Amino acid sequence: MKAITITQESEPIQLTDMDKPEVSSDECLVKISAAALNRRDQWIREGMYPGIQFGTVLGSDGCGVVEVGPAEWKGKEVIINPNVNWGNNPEVQSSDYSVLGMPTNGTLAEYIKVPVHSLQKKPSHLSNEEAAALPLAGLTAFRAAIKKGGAKPGKRVLVTGAGGGVSQFAIAFAIASGAEVYVTSGSVEKIEKVKKMGVKAGFNYKEEKWFKEAGQYDAIIDSAGGNQLNNYLKIVKPAGRIVMYGSTTGHPEKVDVFRLFWSQAQIMGSTMGNDDEFVEMIECVNKYQIKPTVDQVYELEDYLNAFDRFKAPDHFGKIVVRF
Structure with a gap:
């Protein structure tokens, strides 16, 4: 599969070939339709983010279709909760908390494996690109x-x-x-x-x-x-x-x-939010038909221009990469 990873090359982000992830019984394999950039992706590109692990797939936001997983999810359009190990305290994240895209492989790839509990149905009023813009920022x-x-x-x-x-x-x-x-x-x-x-x-x-x-x-x-x-x-x-x-x-x-x-x-x-709040956020988006503002959409092969657009001071809304 194609994936955007962080490397030690002169241009740190590269489109590379990787093996498709293998999933366990409590995981799903999601074929990504679109993924959105966040400020942390650009910071990682610039070497300004702590704990950079080279070879990691970037991206915290994603929308796609479940290809492998439980029958009730297979074939469903989903968005992905980017939380990893929030923990049991709803007020604050655990000491080993992170988000998709570092150190866990993220959404800027053709496929991603995620726990079943990280999936939510894509709001039907959103396009793939709009849905991809929702999770982390929302x-x-x-x-x-x-x-x-x-x-x-x-x-x-x-x-x-x-x-x-x-x-x-x-x-x-x-x-x-x-x-x-x-x-x-x-x-x-x-x-x-x-x-x-x-x-x-x-x-x-x-x-x-x-x-x-x-x-x-x-x-x-x-x-x-x-x-x-x-x-x-x-x-x-x-x-x-x-x-x-x-x-x-x-x-x-x-x-x-x-x-x-x-x-x-x-x-x-305040930072991010717990897993229950992610569900509440999606419910709010559905109830009020909220739509993310998308600045521009780029094809996967044009990923460098997507990252460069993120740096532009006049960009307004989310930058999305389409797969």
């Missing part, structure tokens, strides 16, 4: 916006970095919950695009005093970190929540601790 956003952020009717929610895949899912889930949703972005064009999803307004974080126009929020869902944290503390409501699922701009130089404790605010960490 689960991360669902936990951050709904479970940690508490988005629901009567709440004001600010989602930062509106161009990102997780951010767009957070926007969609928060709107579906009945919350009033606002965004930040460094692009006016991206703000206008998410307004079409139902976002009330957006603010350009490149403007120094953007937070003065933003009002106050019950929850702020953020992946950037960095020095914007103190601006979030200025606009989070008393006893509000700042949910952080990433740190793309690094650590803040300082934190306004006085404002933090005086406001009774909570800064909450």
Whole structure:
């Protein structure tokens, strides 16, 4: 089979030939129809991800058809839960937790073997490419916006970095919950695009005093970190929540601790979500007919351009590789 693996070549990601996986009785063999890229795939490509294991198939998101497995799954269109060993505590992942695509072979291959419990039926309103864009980003956003952020009717929610895949899912889930949703972005064009999803307004974080126009929020869902944290503390409501699922701009130089404790605010960490939340996320997608935003779709042989597109600052939504 063809697979995109991480190597020690001058171009670290290569399309290689591998043996088709052999499955045990509690596993399924899924023929991949489409797989989506995530930021971690690009970090692995750049050598910026811990514990890189050369020869591993990349990719955490996938949609396909079960070729080998129990009778009730055989021939079914599925999406794959990327969690590996979440563990028994629903609040936090286990010490040996990982996601597909490192160190376990991932979805950027013609075939993948996964445990039966990792399968969910593909939402019927989604194309293969849309379904492939859902798992990792959708689960991360669902936990951050709904479970940690508490988005629901009567709440004001600010989602930062509106161009990102997780951010767009957070926007969609928060709107579906009945919350009033606002965004930040460094692009006016991206703000206008998410307004079409139902976002009330957006603010350009490149403007120094953007937070003065933003009002106050019950929850702020953020992946950037960095020095914007103190601006979030200025606009989070008393006893509000700042949910952080990433740190793309690094650590803040300082934190306004006085404002933090005086406001009774909570800064909450969030990453991925447990297996039950994956099921809940799919149910939410089905109930509200949520569709991922797909930026571009590439054929497998064009995988390098797919990765390069991911790096482009104007990309909006998920990058998908079709098999």
